[in-house]
Amino acid sequence: MSVLIVGSTALDSIKTPRAENARLLGGSASHAAVAASFFGPVKLVGIVGDDFPRRYLDLYRKHKIDLEGLQIAPGKTFHWSGEYEVNMNNRRTLATELGVFETFLPRLPESYRDSPFVLLANIAPSLQGHVLDQMRRPRFVMADTMDLWLNIALADLLKLLRRVDCFVLNESEARQLAQEDNLMRAAKKIHRLGPKHVIVKKGEHGAVLSSGGRLFLCPAFPLDRVADPTGAGDSFAGGMIGWLAAARGPAEAGLRRAMVYGSAVASFCCEGFGLTATARASRAAIEKRFKALQLLTRF
Ligand code: AMP
8 A cells, every 4th residue: 555755855964073065956755755665656746946967856766656746836945954863863954945835735635535544754744734635545644853843843844743643752842842741751741642553763762652542653664874864764663654554454453563664674774975875775685684673672
């Protein structure tokens, strides 16, 4: 079954203590779409400017990502730049240039409206809601966000959460949204805002699922060296929804497995700058890491 993914389609300039790379293919939707593509067909919704390099469109195409919903508009592609500290868990945004995103209104092609699985990757919550408005009864809706929207668009986010099955956010965002330091209590409060399934991402320490009154702890794949963690959260969510759409049975039953697949894909993302390592991964390599994660957590 196909997955619809909306989010940012960007050029990222990233600096780590070891290296620096400019204008890489990035954006929440790009990371998520490539991650999901290892499991099945993906339909992308986003916008790029006329400066968007052709080789990046080719990369989407190589992953068989449907680009009918990708608008190409006159102007500049969304550009984000960030810098990591020696401890790669800490990142500073240096610049965000919205470009064509400033006037973006997602328009869903007719062929997208019946997609059963939807990932609302990080983008303004009003735009995430606008995508849902155009869909016909999706089976499973996942959403991601970032601290910016908690700060400047909280009302829109709260409205959206009532329409979301599974909400993914990182631990500081969970604490901020719930106004609660204890993460388990924060998750409970977030359930009351709408989502039946809440996933709190904890970077290199994995992620916690709260669902049906039970918890699941999903590890991150241990890596010797992280080149660039940008987009790891998006790859996690993309891998998850991609696997869920390909699996049989109700999505609810597969959430734990989907998280471990998401974790496996996210580990590839961290091994290269931007999307370079994810794009070189394969379904077989992901399967190998999935099995390694099973062994790592068996006792
Ligand atoms: P993550 O590392 O999971 O936080 O995601 C990083 C990605 O988010 C980068 O590829 C950026 O292009 C994208 N990004 C950064 N700021 C924004 C924003 N304000 N809206 C949407 N996407 C953003």
